[in-house]
Amino acid sequence: MPVSMYTPAYRVMSFNPPNQLWSSQFGVRFGALASPQDASNTTATATTAATTATTISPHSSFSVQSDESWSQTSVSSTQTGVFSAGAVEDPLPPASYSNDVAAFDAARRPISLPGLNVAADTVNSVATTSSSSTDTNKAVEPPFTPLEFNISREQFLAARAAAPGTPESHWSYAMYHRNGENGAVDNVKVHYCESKATMERVCTEYFLDQDVIGLDLEWMAYARTADGPRRNVSLIQIASPSRIALFHIAVFKYGADLVPPSFRKIMENPKVSKVGVNIGPDCTRLRNHLGVNVQGIFELSHLYRIVKHFPHERRLIHKTLVSLATQVQDQLLLPLYKGEVRTGNWMRRLNPQQIDYAASDAYAGLQLYYVLEEKRKMLVPCPPRPHHAELRLPISLPDTPEEAKKKDDEDAALIADPCKTNVISKPKYPKPRVRKPKVSSTEVTTTEIATTEVTSTEVTSTGAPATKAPTPSRARSRRSLPKPIPVDTRDARVIAAEAQMKEYRAAKTTELKTAVPCLRAYYMWHRNEDLCPGDIAALLRDPPLLTSTVAHYVLDAIKAENLPYPVLRLHKEVIPHVDLSRSYWSKHTSLVQECTKLADQMKADMEKANETHE
Template sequence: MHSCLSAQVLGSCRGSLVRAMSYHHSSQLWSSQLGVRFGPLANLRPEPATTSSLHTSALGGDEGRTDSPVNPAQIGIYSTDVAQDPLSSVPRSRGLDRPPISLPPRPTSPPRAPIALPDPNGAPISEDTSPKESVAAPGDEKKKIVEPPFTPLEFNISKKEFLAARAAVPGTPEAHWSYNMYHRTGENGKIDNVKVHYCESKATTERVCKEYFLNEDVIGLDLEWMKFAKRTDGARQNVSLIQIASPSRIALIHVAVFSDKEDLLGPSFRKIMDNPNVSKVGVNIVPDCTRLKNHLGVTVRGIFELSHLYRVVKFLPEQPNLVHKGLVSLATQVEDQLLLPLYKGQMVRTGNWMRRLSTQQIDYAASDAYAGLQLYYVLEEKRKALVPCPPRPHHAELRLPIPLPEPPAPPVVEKKDDEDATAVIDPTATTSTDATASIPKPRAPKPRDRKPKTQSPETSLSKIPATEASASGESAPKPAKARSRPRPPKAQDNRDARIIAAEAEMKAYNEAYTAANATWPITTPVRLRAYYIWYRNEDLCPADIAALLRDPPLLTTTVAAYIVDAIQTEKLPYPAPRLHKEVVCHIDLEKPYMYKFRSFVQECSKAVKELKRDNEETKQTEMQQDKK
């Protein structure tokens, strides 16, 4: 009987769901609670009874499976009949016990009454167990409530939700920062939320970027990729998800589920990334932009590292020695400036980004990009309030130092003609009863015996008036130039000449690369230097270079890895036989950090074999010609 009843209920629910799916194909689907826009669906029909998950579609017709069972009434999406996801057999890692982002924040509980504890003397002692921001100890003044961070944007954090999060139990989901807390008051007093566009196709990405992000001046940027992705795995594993954020919208560009095979990103996204007047803000953002360049061919300009601005605001007034280009994690900056901890679930962060995103992944990815954007505006307001106001740090691709404000010039005191220098009295000084005691008497200078100085012919001529000198036929002497202090000699570079020449060539390569691409080389200067020392000196092997660079010498395998990495990443020239004989032999592919050179080592070995075969064929041909 229970099974029959369950079948009837399931049939009625399924019938109501099919009736609700009659709509125009050009309409947009919204999750009113999530604030997430999904694209129109096509070929709608009831879900088979054996399927336990619902499938959604984005603009462009591409479809995929949700990462976990979804309640249609909860997020407002419709089912469609699609093929089984080949990744569905992979068990999904369990996320942290974080509620879906569609749930509203829980109301804060009223502060508990003080607990009376016994005192040894007999008087009760009250213990304050309420939040520190709202209740103070008896007899003290009420503590000031912490105000939410201010920005000039229309979308700001809700004070009610901010205080509720600060009053929540630390470590619980309700105590973390999220983009869901930001709202604005629209027309007729309507509250607008930050909208999230989940893009599952190139067409959707092009429309969203062109309509909502093309005219923004500042954009938050972040990437997600598979944890164990290798360079040879391709773009979908190395750049699985791209998150961009403006004050009112967030776009989650899920490249891993795109159906396109070649060019995955449209012209509008590339135009935004290539515009140097649009600041792309984020933490540790340079490696993300390098990934976009290597795997998707997207050149990013206007890269702004938030750690530089954070150090200026945080340390410039009192600890200016800490203003440098060291990185500060996003979670640290959010907790320090936005006054709430950022959710960094390990299970969500290292999860499977190749599937369609779950609600936890959407909340995590959208919050990361939006946190960078809000951090930028909060830090900018604090930077402008500093006295003197420091300049904004430069874009990272310019590779310039962090600018600091110039020290104020000393005040210029102008002396008046009628001012008596010997009778200057400070009006703010306290007067004494004895008027003569308050004014110090000037000391009489001691007489000194001046010795007559012998004048040289040049000085005697210089004292002759110009009229007398011209009358005597002598030209007026020129005044002697003031002697400047000799500059200290520069410290001599006692290093090996081959190292100095390699560093000069390395700097020239960096300047040429930056001028051509307005970016920086992928590899590091240390690797480029090792390559040029080896490439320009045929008599040096990696062991010799290791001893040349440092005492005690570097590991030979380290120098070999430097050379191979520079050649592989920068596509530098190399003699294949020499490289195979001197360098490749030190690359141990069984070690994890050497595995990335596997394909390059195989290509080098193959090129050497082909070269040997060609040489043998050439010798045989010459021998046959000699015989003839």
């Protein structure tokens, strides 16, 4: 279905009077665009600019970054196309377009962020939907994430109430905002980079400090391997909570290397999770055509299946992929636009529809990750987060009640006397495979020529002893192979926790009051905010420990060594696994009560502060 002119990408110039370079209302900078004119006039007014910025919608800022030359003449309010020097890239809309867009946008104002008041007419129109309406039109709350940028509740409800199939009903990155300073609204910014230099700058300034990045690629349909990287990796999209970057490799200047060092550093860092749906083939293209060996590949389908089917339908939790559109509809509660844009020409400079489509795909993966992670952490027992795809490990799940019952006695004995495990477990190294050297059948070694040795005697016809030649030995000399150096294949977070545990023991002048496994589990949990006790249980042992065992370890280390802990996180992730009815939990009763009391007080203070602010 062709994209309507009312998609967020086209709502541009009706809000941008001629020669206006700054809008106090939207807080974004507008770059002057070229007027359509003949080549001679354009060339005369062209100036060189390292970066230019063009707004895409009143709810999101968009930056076109390039090393190309741009014209700096004024643009009328009815011009919505993006122009390069002397050339019109997109057709102009009808003359009535400005009024239509202004009327359309007025219906969706004011912008409402989570925690702010919602326009009464929008809420009422959704809440009073008739019983014959579809499920997608029911009044529901937007999905929650801990991020600063969240979907506007008013825009979410308006999209749910819109007619199905219309552009207004689709999910878009432009719906996400945060409360800025002095009551301003910050929008998700989009950087459209047309050169390697601007790609390097954007990666360095905005993405090097991110732990999770949304990743997606676009390429030409029916591109063959021999067609080169520009057709096979035409566009690279990455996303953080506040920014989206579109690296248009297809229009980069020709050179030996199309990838800057900062982007390579991000992609090859295994500690940075690159999230997406069917992300494996995308990373294969980056390796084959650009020489980027992506690490930290996270397939969202694995996490989606855990959240969707655990614990009642465990048989449905496997590695079969689930489409991005299905996951967005199910978890973000709005349909994702998938139309003719994705099969368009990605070799030319992108038009607004392509920019909106590409930016939304990358940002959808990022938002899905945080929504699914929050739901996973709320499951009891908490299943561990799926491993990075390049490790090729199975999806780990907590034990069933029957399996847990069998392990309960073993873990109870371990908790009762943890000193039995006071030795750091040695990592299991895979047995190295030694290949036998190939020896030619015609090769003769020195050990085979051993005919001077007398092995037996015979008596000749004259009675004299005769020497019998020995049978040549079949033993062959082999080169002594050096022993392979063992490599610790455990998770890096386990190794880091043991290192910090050793530092703590070395600095302590008295003996430890807790066992080594308890201290190690505490540091894994305390140092990694993204690890819940279920994750730690899977990392420490295969098959995993019980989640309650890890919770006991953490509490034991805190109480015995008087270690610091975040109150709200301990109350949310660890305390739910405590069973005070069991005898071996009784020594932690005071700590559990203290943490619960502090958490309740902190929550009450936060609610009071919010009420005062409103």
